[in-house]
Amino acid sequence: MEDAKATRSNFIWDIVQADLAAGRCEKVHTRLPPEPNGWLHIGHAKNIYVNAGTAKRFSGLCNLRIDDTNPAKEEQEFVDGIKGDIQWLGYQWDGGLFFGSSYFDQCYELAEKLILDGLAYVEDLSQEEMRQYRGTLTEPGRNSPFRNRSAEENMDLFRRMRAGEFPNGARVLRAKIDMASPNINMRDPTLYRILHMPHHQTGDKWCIYPMYDFAHPIQDAIEGITHSMCSLEYEAHRPLYNWVVEVCGFPNHPRQIEYARLNLTRTVMSKRYLRKLVEEGHVSGWDDPRMPTLAGMRRRGYKPEGILDFIERAGVAKADSVVELALLEHCVRENLGEIAPRAMAVLRPLRVTIVNWPEGETDAITLENHPNHPEMGTHTIRFGRHLCIEQEDFMENPVGKFFRLKPGGEVRLKGAYIIRCEECVKDALGNVAEVRCTADLSSRSGSEGADRKVKGTLHWVNAEDAAPFEARLYEPLLNDEDAIAEEVEGEEAVPDRKDFIARLNPRSVEVLTGCLAEHCLLSAKDGDVFQFLRMGYFCKDRDGFAFNRTVELKDSFKKASR
């Protein structure tokens, strides 16, 4: 029996299951049609899960089809990124890799066929005139004066369009359907437009390019796709999709199924704005850890397993929804908690001197790499007279239930000794610069005197072994909802302002300065991610350390201090 997670169903699977049962298709074949105009983001992960995942679920195949029908918006550089991200997520295009542009010949031939069949015509009206003839949501459109050209004339004009005789926008090829249709998408939609622009795959071969509505169903049908999953906004295009498959005479009929795209709280998902963030330099690139891209999340230390678990738990349905970021964080944390080796690091160091510990003498402390997985081994660090602890782990004037270090109080240093704070030394500004403590030498972890309980336990680093590291500063683009509201209010003249402001999770980014024990740096070579005890975790990427604080201190002392 499969476990509950694996059997979690959704309405798409029900449809596919029914199609299979009714014999409407023999083997499930889906496709992934990303447009190469940016890097994949967490929303695409859902698309991958839905399409490639459905194929996997029913032992079918999934194609990767680079959807590059519009040369104006697409760039070669994104293709490799897309492929890499899909593989990183753990999916393959076992059905093959295709390019929408490789069907240009077939699209063109079918367009000629439609002309011959009297189902398409060349339009001379300008864009503006076409808009007027189209009617409105409540009024029917009017037939174009060019609607009843002969097949011969249409063919001649269309071939001349292809030959490059006309400038951009001079003419288009339209489907002849119904200008009075209540569905505006059926009011003689455009099939082909003139675009004198080289294509990153086909070069200068074409100066006319098919529209999505024409190309997509053709591509699906040619590839033998059985189920074509896309987002809700294509629902009204489904009649057109079916019309194209029908009139082109394909024996097989792919089925388009729409589902609600993924929305996340506090997260900008529109590729247009993500692109703007990159192009205007608000972030370092598509893989900036603040970006909701798969590349950004990868750099943050997220693992595909956590992301996929999130997608699955968020579910697939037809209702528009906004999933809380907390669910993503939970899934990622759960995944990382299981696999990440533990390490101690201090981000904002506060010097601690153990006054009864001899200068120059050290004690080797062995710590497990994972509390639940002894097979992950141990690592050894040194305890000495000079240590660093977290600034926030000491309070000169403690409030409420503050279990950590305070004057006269005791805490255990993880894996080592219980220490007592004797006094704190301040700098010229009155800030605590150093805490002087005594260690209970009989309380060493593992020794006989170790069972004495103290309320707090702190992580620490031996100052001498600490390797200062320079972290990249990933400040949140915006701190909180109030700030967003304020900015939006003040910038009303810019309509896009609200969307443009990246509502990226402020908790995912932390400015840090501090030090790492040397062993951490060494261990980091083996695995990217460390569970960082109470704090969350941090990851190492090619540029250095990025700290991701996903676990907030939600303790009662925090409340008391308000």
Add this chain to the structure above:
RNA sequence: UGGGGAAUGGUGUAACGGCAGCACCUACGACUCUGACUCGUAUUGUCUAGGUUCAAAUCCUAGUUCCCCAGCCA
């Protein structure tokens, strides 16, 4: 106001005429060599109004709200 969709706790998602379940969030408690993790407990829900039925989230009628469509974008 045309057409196409969707409405279930704070959030997301199940239940396809038969006990409204699960997860996240939140709160409280237990545990703990960090207050994390883990474990336990709890609050909160079927858009509205009628109707059919022994029985309605589910079927019917009317209404309400939200989303998408008037690109030579996808």
